[in-house]
Amino acid sequence: MQRSRWILIVSLMVLVSFVLAACGGGGGSTQSSTPTSQAGGEKKRVTVLGAFGGGEADAFEEVIKVFEAANPDIDVVYTGVNDFDTQIVVRVQAGDPPDIAGFPQPGGAARLAAEGNLVPLWPEVLALIDKNYAPFWKELGTFGGTPYGVFHRVNAKGFIWYNKPAFEAAGYKVPTTWDELKALTEQMKANGHTPWCEGIESGAATGWKGTDWIENIMLRTQPTDVYDRWIAGEVAFSSPEVKRAFEILGEVWFTDGNVYGGRQSIVLTNFGDAATFLFTDPPNCWLHLQGSFVTNFFQDSVKADLDNKVGLFVMPPIDPNVTPALEVGGDVFVVLKGRDRPEVRKFMEFMATGASATPWAKLGGGIFPHKDQDLSVYPTSIERQVAEAILAAQAARFDASDAMPAAVNAAFWKGVTDWASGNRTLDAALAEIDAAYKQ
Secondary structure, X not given: OHHHHHHHHHHHHXXXXXXXXXXXXXXXXXXXXXXXXXXXXXXXXXXXXXXXXXXXXXXXXXXXXXXXXXXXXXXXXXXXXXXXXXXXXXXHHOOOOOOEEEEOOHHHXXXXXXXXXXXXXXXHXXXXXXXXXXXXXXXXXXXXXXXXXXXXXXXXEOEEEEEHHHHHHOOOOOOOOHHHHHHHHHHHHHOOOOOEOOOOEOHHHOOHHHHHHHHHHXXXXXXXXXXXXXXXXXXXXXXXXXXXXXXXXXXXHHOOOOEOOOHHHHHHOEHHHHHHHHHOOOOOOOEEEEOHXXXXXXXXXXXXXXXXXXXXXEOOOOOOOOOOOEEEEEEEEXXXXXXXXXXXXHHHHHHOXXXXXXXXXXXOOOEOOXXXXXXXXXXXXXXXXXXXXXXXXXXXXXXXXHHOOHHHHHHHHHHHHHHHHOOOXXXXXXXXXXXXXXX
Protein backbone atom coordinates (compact mmCIF):
# COMPACT_ATOMS: atom_id res chain seq x y z
CA MET A 1 0.00 0.00 0.00
CA GLN A 2 2.80 2.40 0.98
CA ARG A 3 4.63 1.56 -2.24
CA SER A 4 1.49 2.29 -4.32
CA ARG A 5 1.13 5.73 -2.75
CA TRP A 6 4.75 6.58 -3.60
CA ILE A 7 4.23 5.45 -7.20
CA LEU A 8 1.15 7.66 -7.42
CA ILE A 9 3.00 10.67 -5.95
CA VAL A 10 5.95 10.28 -8.31
CA SER A 11 3.62 9.92 -11.28
CA LEU A 12 1.82 13.12 -10.33
CA MET A 13 5.12 15.00 -9.96
CA VAL A 14 6.26 13.90 -13.43
CA LEU A 15 2.91 14.92 -14.89
CA VAL A 16 3.13 18.37 -13.27
CA SER A 17 6.67 18.88 -14.58
CA PHE A 18 5.52 18.12 -18.12
CA VAL A 19 2.64 20.54 -17.80
CA LEU A 20 4.91 23.32 -16.51
CA ALA A 21 7.39 22.74 -19.31
CA ALA A 22 4.64 22.85 -21.89
CA CYS A 23 3.41 26.16 -20.45
CA GLY A 24 6.84 27.74 -20.79
CA GLY A 25 7.17 28.47 -17.08
CA GLY A 26 10.88 29.41 -17.31
CA GLY A 27 12.00 33.05 -16.95
CA GLY A 28 13.53 33.08 -20.45
CA SER A 29 10.30 32.26 -22.25
CA THR A 30 10.27 35.56 -24.16
CA GLN A 31 13.27 34.40 -26.12
CA SER A 32 11.57 31.19 -27.29
CA SER A 33 10.69 30.74 -30.94
CA THR A 34 7.32 29.27 -29.94
CA PRO A 35 4.38 31.55 -30.86
CA THR A 36 2.62 33.26 -27.96
CA SER A 37 -0.86 31.96 -27.17
CA GLN A 38 -3.75 34.39 -27.02
CA ALA A 39 -7.53 34.18 -26.82
CA GLY A 40 -7.95 34.57 -30.55
CA GLY A 41 -5.32 32.00 -31.50
CA GLU A 42 -1.55 32.13 -31.80
CA LYS A 43 0.55 35.20 -32.46
CA LYS A 44 3.16 35.18 -35.17
CA ARG A 45 6.56 35.96 -33.75
CA VAL A 46 9.30 38.20 -35.18
CA THR A 47 12.72 38.10 -33.54
CA VAL A 48 15.10 41.06 -33.72
CA LEU A 49 18.73 41.03 -32.57
CA GLY A 50 20.55 44.32 -32.10
CA ALA A 51 23.06 46.33 -30.11
CA PHE A 52 20.60 48.62 -28.31
CA GLY A 53 20.83 48.34 -24.53
CA GLY A 54 19.59 50.27 -21.52
CA GLY A 55 17.55 53.35 -22.38
CA GLU A 56 18.00 52.77 -26.11
CA ALA A 57 16.48 49.30 -25.80
CA ASP A 58 13.59 50.78 -23.82
CA ALA A 59 13.02 53.38 -26.55
CA PHE A 60 13.07 50.70 -29.25
CA GLU A 61 10.51 48.72 -27.27
CA GLU A 62 8.20 51.75 -27.54
CA VAL A 63 8.61 51.56 -31.32
CA ILE A 64 7.69 47.88 -31.20
CA LYS A 65 4.60 48.62 -29.08
CA VAL A 66 3.20 50.95 -31.75
CA PHE A 67 3.67 48.26 -34.39
CA GLU A 68 2.10 45.56 -32.21
CA ALA A 69 -0.88 47.77 -31.43
CA ALA A 70 -1.57 48.06 -35.16
CA ASN A 71 -0.81 44.36 -35.69
CA PRO A 72 -2.22 42.47 -32.69
CA ASP A 73 -1.52 39.11 -34.33
CA ILE A 74 2.26 39.75 -34.34
CA ASP A 75 4.64 39.58 -31.37
CA VAL A 76 8.01 41.30 -31.95
CA VAL A 77 10.73 40.13 -29.55
CA TYR A 78 13.85 42.29 -29.34
CA THR A 79 17.12 41.05 -27.82
CA GLY A 80 19.99 43.47 -27.26
CA VAL A 81 23.54 42.17 -26.80
CA ASN A 82 26.77 43.98 -26.02
CA ASP A 83 28.84 41.78 -28.33
CA PHE A 84 26.44 42.06 -31.25
CA ASP A 85 29.09 41.74 -33.98
CA THR A 86 30.21 38.41 -32.51
CA GLN A 87 26.77 37.10 -31.64
CA ILE A 88 25.23 37.64 -35.06
CA VAL A 89 28.07 35.74 -36.75
CA VAL A 90 27.88 32.90 -34.21
CA ARG A 91 24.14 32.53 -34.64
CA VAL A 92 24.29 32.61 -38.43
CA GLN A 93 27.04 29.99 -38.46
CA ALA A 94 25.05 27.84 -36.02
CA GLY A 95 21.99 27.97 -38.27
CA ASP A 96 20.01 29.91 -35.65
CA PRO A 97 19.82 33.47 -36.99
CA PRO A 98 17.23 35.99 -35.79
CA ASP A 99 14.61 37.09 -38.29
CA ILE A 100 15.99 40.64 -38.36
CA ALA A 101 19.35 42.06 -37.30
CA GLY A 102 20.05 45.73 -36.56
CA PHE A 103 23.67 46.53 -37.37
CA PRO A 104 25.19 49.65 -35.75
CA GLN A 105 27.91 49.54 -38.44
CA PRO A 106 27.21 48.56 -42.07
CA GLY A 107 30.37 46.51 -42.51
CA GLY A 108 29.00 43.42 -40.77
CA ALA A 109 25.81 43.53 -42.82
CA ALA A 110 27.83 43.88 -46.02
CA ARG A 111 29.85 40.77 -45.11
CA LEU A 112 26.70 38.71 -44.46
CA ALA A 113 25.26 39.91 -47.77
CA ALA A 114 28.44 38.88 -49.61
CA GLU A 115 28.16 35.42 -48.00
CA GLY A 116 24.57 35.04 -49.20
CA ASN A 117 23.07 35.22 -45.70
CA LEU A 118 20.68 38.15 -46.24
CA VAL A 119 17.37 38.63 -48.06
CA PRO A 120 17.36 41.41 -50.68
CA LEU A 121 14.72 44.05 -50.10
CA TRP A 122 11.42 43.42 -51.87
CA PRO A 123 9.31 45.83 -53.98
CA GLU A 124 6.94 46.99 -51.21
CA VAL A 125 9.70 48.05 -48.81
CA LEU A 126 11.77 49.54 -51.63
CA ALA A 127 8.79 51.71 -52.60
CA LEU A 128 8.60 53.00 -49.02
CA ILE A 129 12.33 53.75 -48.97
CA ASP A 130 12.06 55.64 -52.26
CA LYS A 131 9.15 57.63 -50.83
CA ASN A 132 10.33 58.29 -47.28
CA TYR A 133 14.14 58.62 -47.52
CA ALA A 134 16.67 60.70 -49.38
CA PRO A 135 18.19 58.56 -52.17
CA PHE A 136 21.55 58.21 -50.44
CA TRP A 137 20.05 56.12 -47.61
CA LYS A 138 19.05 53.45 -50.12
CA GLU A 139 22.56 53.66 -51.56
CA LEU A 140 24.13 53.28 -48.12
CA GLY A 141 21.99 50.19 -47.48
CA THR A 142 23.05 48.59 -50.75
CA PHE A 143 25.80 45.95 -50.73
CA GLY A 144 27.26 44.49 -53.90
CA GLY A 145 24.71 46.37 -55.98
CA THR A 146 21.67 44.95 -54.15
CA PRO A 147 19.59 46.87 -51.56
CA TYR A 148 19.38 45.00 -48.24
CA GLY A 149 19.09 47.57 -45.46
CA VAL A 150 16.45 49.79 -43.88
CA PHE A 151 17.86 52.62 -41.75
CA HIS A 152 16.10 53.66 -38.57
CA ARG A 153 17.83 55.61 -35.78
CA VAL A 154 20.71 57.61 -37.29
CA ASN A 155 23.31 60.23 -36.35
CA ALA A 156 25.51 62.74 -38.08
CA LYS A 157 28.87 64.44 -37.66
CA GLY A 158 30.29 67.73 -38.87
CA PHE A 159 28.31 70.07 -36.61
CA ILE A 160 29.97 73.14 -35.11
CA TRP A 161 28.62 73.93 -31.64
CA TYR A 162 28.67 77.21 -29.71
CA ASN A 163 27.49 78.92 -26.52
CA LYS A 164 24.27 80.45 -27.79
CA PRO A 165 23.76 83.38 -25.38
CA ALA A 166 27.45 84.36 -25.41
CA PHE A 167 27.65 84.05 -29.21
CA GLU A 168 24.58 86.24 -29.71
CA ALA A 169 25.64 88.79 -27.08
CA ALA A 170 28.98 89.19 -28.90
CA GLY A 171 27.14 89.92 -32.14
CA TYR A 172 28.58 86.92 -34.01
CA LYS A 173 26.75 85.53 -37.03
CA VAL A 174 26.53 81.91 -38.16
CA PRO A 175 28.79 81.48 -41.22
CA THR A 176 27.43 79.92 -44.39
CA THR A 177 30.73 79.49 -46.28
CA TRP A 178 34.25 78.45 -45.33
CA ASP A 179 35.54 81.95 -46.01
CA GLU A 180 32.92 83.32 -43.61
CA LEU A 181 34.02 80.78 -40.98
CA LYS A 182 37.63 81.91 -41.40
CA ALA A 183 36.52 85.54 -41.10
CA LEU A 184 34.57 84.70 -37.93
CA THR A 185 37.68 83.06 -36.49
CA GLU A 186 39.67 86.24 -37.09
CA GLN A 187 36.89 88.42 -35.70
CA MET A 188 36.85 86.38 -32.49
CA LYS A 189 40.60 86.74 -32.06
CA ALA A 190 40.36 90.49 -32.67
CA ASN A 191 37.79 90.62 -29.84
CA GLY A 192 40.17 88.81 -27.48
CA HIS A 193 38.32 85.50 -27.78
CA THR A 194 39.93 82.12 -28.51
CA PRO A 195 37.92 80.67 -31.40
CA TRP A 196 38.32 76.89 -31.19
CA CYS A 197 37.89 74.30 -28.44
CA GLU A 198 39.76 71.15 -29.41
CA GLY A 199 40.92 67.87 -27.93
CA ILE A 200 41.57 64.49 -29.55
CA GLU A 201 42.72 62.45 -26.53
CA SER A 202 40.68 59.24 -26.13
CA GLY A 203 42.89 56.63 -24.49
CA ALA A 204 43.81 53.85 -26.90
CA ALA A 205 41.61 55.51 -29.54
CA THR A 206 43.36 58.89 -29.36
CA GLY A 207 43.17 60.60 -32.73
CA TRP A 208 39.72 59.51 -33.91
CA LYS A 209 38.39 63.01 -33.35
CA GLY A 210 41.01 64.30 -35.78
CA THR A 211 39.97 61.77 -38.40
CA ASP A 212 36.43 63.19 -38.21
CA TRP A 213 37.80 66.61 -39.14
CA ILE A 214 39.64 65.18 -42.15
CA GLU A 215 36.60 63.21 -43.31
CA ASN A 216 34.33 66.24 -43.10
CA ILE A 217 36.83 68.37 -45.00
CA MET A 218 37.17 65.66 -47.65
CA LEU A 219 33.38 65.61 -48.06
CA ARG A 220 33.49 69.35 -48.79
CA THR A 221 36.53 69.41 -51.09
CA GLN A 222 36.16 66.17 -53.09
CA PRO A 223 33.30 64.43 -54.88
CA THR A 224 31.87 61.39 -53.09
CA ASP A 225 33.45 59.02 -55.62
CA VAL A 226 36.91 60.25 -54.59
CA TYR A 227 35.94 59.77 -50.93
CA ASP A 228 34.84 56.21 -51.75
CA ARG A 229 38.08 55.45 -53.59
CA TRP A 230 40.02 56.88 -50.63
CA ILE A 231 38.28 54.41 -48.31
CA ALA A 232 39.07 51.58 -50.73
CA GLY A 233 42.77 52.50 -50.77
CA GLU A 234 42.68 53.63 -54.39
CA VAL A 235 43.40 57.26 -53.41
CA ALA A 236 46.47 57.43 -51.18
CA PHE A 237 46.74 59.55 -48.05
CA SER A 238 49.77 61.17 -49.66
CA SER A 239 47.69 62.17 -52.69
CA PRO A 240 47.10 65.90 -53.29
CA GLU A 241 43.39 65.45 -52.51
CA VAL A 242 43.92 64.05 -49.02
CA LYS A 243 46.99 66.13 -48.23
CA ARG A 244 44.97 69.26 -48.97
CA ALA A 245 42.39 68.22 -46.36
CA PHE A 246 45.15 67.95 -43.73
CA GLU A 247 46.54 71.32 -44.75
CA ILE A 248 43.12 72.96 -44.37
CA LEU A 249 42.80 71.44 -40.90
CA GLY A 250 46.33 72.59 -40.10
CA GLU A 251 45.29 76.19 -40.75
CA VAL A 252 42.54 75.81 -38.14
CA TRP A 253 44.58 73.98 -35.54
CA PHE A 254 48.04 75.46 -35.83
CA THR A 255 47.48 79.18 -36.49
CA ASP A 256 48.52 81.15 -33.43
CA GLY A 257 45.64 81.99 -31.13
CA ASN A 258 43.13 79.71 -32.85
CA VAL A 259 42.90 76.87 -30.30
CA TYR A 260 42.43 77.12 -26.55
CA GLY A 261 45.64 75.90 -24.91
CA GLY A 262 47.62 76.02 -28.14
CA ARG A 263 48.75 73.24 -30.46
CA GLN A 264 50.22 70.99 -27.76
CA SER A 265 46.92 70.92 -25.86
CA ILE A 266 45.10 69.28 -28.79
CA VAL A 267 46.54 65.82 -28.20
CA LEU A 268 46.48 66.14 -24.39
CA THR A 269 42.86 67.28 -23.98
CA ASN A 270 40.14 64.65 -23.80
CA PHE A 271 37.61 64.98 -26.61
CA GLY A 272 34.72 65.13 -24.13
CA ASP A 273 36.34 67.72 -21.89
CA ALA A 274 36.96 70.02 -24.87
CA ALA A 275 33.20 70.37 -25.39
CA THR A 276 32.71 71.77 -21.88
CA PHE A 277 35.07 74.71 -22.52
CA LEU A 278 32.31 76.39 -24.51
CA PHE A 279 30.22 76.85 -21.37
CA THR A 280 32.59 78.33 -18.84
CA ASP A 281 31.84 81.92 -17.80
CA PRO A 282 33.19 83.57 -19.88
CA PRO A 283 33.74 80.88 -22.54
CA ASN A 284 37.28 79.56 -22.74
CA CYS A 285 36.68 79.11 -26.47
CA TRP A 286 33.78 79.63 -28.82
CA LEU A 287 33.50 76.94 -31.51
CA HIS A 288 33.69 73.15 -31.30
CA LEU A 289 33.38 70.54 -34.07
CA GLN A 290 31.69 67.33 -32.99
CA GLY A 291 28.94 64.87 -33.87
CA SER A 292 25.32 65.01 -32.77
CA PHE A 293 26.15 62.97 -29.65
CA VAL A 294 28.25 65.79 -28.13
CA THR A 295 25.39 67.01 -25.93
CA ASN A 296 26.07 63.99 -23.69
CA PHE A 297 29.35 65.66 -22.63
CA PHE A 298 28.01 69.12 -21.82
CA GLN A 299 27.69 70.23 -18.22
CA ASP A 300 24.48 69.11 -16.48
CA SER A 301 23.24 72.70 -16.29
CA VAL A 302 23.64 72.96 -20.07
CA LYS A 303 21.97 69.63 -20.79
CA ALA A 304 19.01 70.76 -18.69
CA ASP A 305 18.48 73.81 -20.94
CA LEU A 306 19.86 72.86 -24.36
CA ASP A 307 17.56 75.04 -26.43
CA ASN A 308 18.53 78.24 -24.63
CA LYS A 309 22.21 77.53 -24.08
CA VAL A 310 23.39 75.66 -27.17
CA GLY A 311 23.63 76.64 -30.82
CA LEU A 312 24.92 74.68 -33.79
CA PHE A 313 25.46 74.81 -37.53
CA VAL A 314 26.76 72.35 -40.10
CA MET A 315 30.38 72.79 -41.22
CA PRO A 316 30.04 75.15 -44.21
CA PRO A 317 30.94 74.25 -47.80
CA ILE A 318 34.62 74.68 -48.67
CA ASP A 319 34.96 74.16 -52.42
CA PRO A 320 32.09 75.86 -54.30
CA ASN A 321 32.41 73.28 -57.07
CA VAL A 322 31.74 70.36 -54.69
CA THR A 323 28.29 69.47 -53.33
CA PRO A 324 28.90 69.03 -49.58
CA ALA A 325 28.10 65.60 -48.19
CA LEU A 326 27.12 64.90 -44.60
CA GLU A 327 29.02 62.32 -42.56
CA VAL A 328 26.42 59.97 -41.12
CA GLY A 329 26.01 56.77 -39.17
CA GLY A 330 23.04 54.73 -38.15
CA ASP A 331 21.42 51.41 -37.40
CA VAL A 332 20.66 49.42 -40.54
CA PHE A 333 18.13 46.59 -40.26
CA VAL A 334 18.35 43.54 -42.51
CA VAL A 335 16.43 40.28 -42.88
CA LEU A 336 18.33 37.02 -42.53
CA LYS A 337 18.16 34.37 -45.24
CA GLY A 338 15.03 32.24 -45.11
CA ARG A 339 13.35 34.49 -42.54
CA ASP A 340 11.33 36.79 -44.81
CA ARG A 341 7.93 35.58 -43.64
CA PRO A 342 4.97 37.95 -44.17
CA GLU A 343 5.07 39.20 -40.56
CA VAL A 344 8.82 39.89 -40.83
CA ARG A 345 8.30 41.84 -44.02
CA LYS A 346 5.50 43.81 -42.39
CA PHE A 347 7.75 44.92 -39.50
CA MET A 348 10.54 45.95 -41.89
CA GLU A 349 8.04 47.96 -43.92
CA PHE A 350 6.87 49.67 -40.73
CA MET A 351 10.48 50.61 -39.90
CA ALA A 352 10.69 52.41 -43.25
CA THR A 353 7.92 54.85 -42.24
CA GLY A 354 7.94 58.00 -40.15
CA ALA A 355 5.39 56.38 -37.82
CA SER A 356 8.21 54.16 -36.53
CA ALA A 357 10.29 57.24 -35.66
CA THR A 358 7.70 59.00 -33.53
CA PRO A 359 7.78 56.87 -30.32
CA TRP A 360 11.55 57.16 -29.92
CA ALA A 361 11.81 60.75 -31.14
CA LYS A 362 9.25 61.79 -28.50
CA LEU A 363 11.46 60.35 -25.77
CA GLY A 364 14.59 62.14 -27.01
CA GLY A 365 17.98 60.63 -27.72
CA GLY A 366 17.14 59.42 -31.22
CA ILE A 367 17.29 61.16 -34.60
CA PHE A 368 15.59 59.74 -37.69
CA PRO A 369 16.00 60.14 -41.48
CA HIS A 370 12.37 59.63 -42.58
CA LYS A 371 11.00 62.45 -44.72
CA ASP A 372 7.48 61.69 -43.47
CA GLN A 373 8.37 61.93 -39.77
CA ASP A 374 6.71 64.45 -37.44
CA LEU A 375 9.51 66.87 -36.54
CA SER A 376 7.35 68.56 -33.90
CA VAL A 377 7.65 65.59 -31.53
CA TYR A 378 11.37 66.08 -30.82
CA PRO A 379 11.66 67.36 -27.24
CA THR A 380 14.39 69.92 -28.02
CA SER A 381 15.06 72.26 -30.91
CA ILE A 382 18.64 70.94 -30.95
CA GLU A 383 17.43 67.46 -31.87
CA ARG A 384 15.03 68.97 -34.39
CA GLN A 385 17.85 70.98 -36.00
CA VAL A 386 20.01 67.86 -36.31
CA ALA A 387 17.11 65.98 -37.89
CA GLU A 388 16.49 68.88 -40.28
CA ALA A 389 20.18 68.93 -41.27
CA ILE A 390 20.01 65.21 -42.05
CA LEU A 391 16.85 65.70 -44.10
CA ALA A 392 18.42 68.64 -45.97
CA ALA A 393 21.61 66.76 -46.92
CA GLN A 394 22.05 66.26 -50.66
CA ALA A 395 24.63 63.51 -50.22
CA ALA A 396 26.05 61.50 -47.33
CA ARG A 397 28.74 58.99 -46.54
CA PHE A 398 29.78 56.85 -43.58
CA ASP A 399 32.79 57.54 -41.39
CA ALA A 400 35.77 56.73 -43.62
CA SER A 401 38.16 55.55 -40.92
CA ASP A 402 35.57 53.07 -39.60
CA ALA A 403 35.23 51.61 -43.11
CA MET A 404 38.97 51.29 -43.70
CA PRO A 405 40.92 48.15 -42.74
CA ALA A 406 41.64 47.99 -39.01
CA ALA A 407 45.38 48.53 -39.47
CA VAL A 408 44.76 51.62 -41.60
CA ASN A 409 42.21 52.97 -39.15
CA ALA A 410 44.71 52.66 -36.29
CA ALA A 411 47.44 54.25 -38.41
CA PHE A 412 45.08 57.09 -39.32
CA TRP A 413 44.42 57.82 -35.63
CA LYS A 414 48.13 57.69 -34.86
CA GLY A 415 49.11 59.75 -37.90
CA VAL A 416 46.75 62.58 -37.00
CA THR A 417 48.02 62.51 -33.41
CA ASP A 418 51.71 62.50 -34.36
CA TRP A 419 51.18 65.33 -36.83
CA ALA A 420 49.12 67.41 -34.40
CA SER A 421 51.72 67.04 -31.65
CA GLY A 422 54.57 67.97 -34.00
CA ASN A 423 56.24 64.56 -33.66
CA ARG A 424 55.88 63.91 -37.40
CA THR A 425 55.87 66.12 -40.44
CA LEU A 426 52.72 65.91 -42.49
CA ASP A 427 54.47 64.03 -45.31
CA ALA A 428 55.94 61.49 -42.87
CA ALA A 429 52.59 60.95 -41.13
CA LEU A 430 50.79 60.41 -44.44
CA ALA A 431 53.46 57.98 -45.66
CA GLU A 432 53.12 55.92 -42.47
CA ILE A 433 49.34 55.69 -42.90
CA ASP A 434 49.75 54.59 -46.52
CA ALA A 435 52.20 51.89 -45.39
CA ALA A 436 49.48 50.36 -43.22
CA TYR A 437 47.61 49.27 -46.37
CA LYS A 438 50.46 46.80 -47.00
CA GLN A 439 50.18 45.14 -43.61
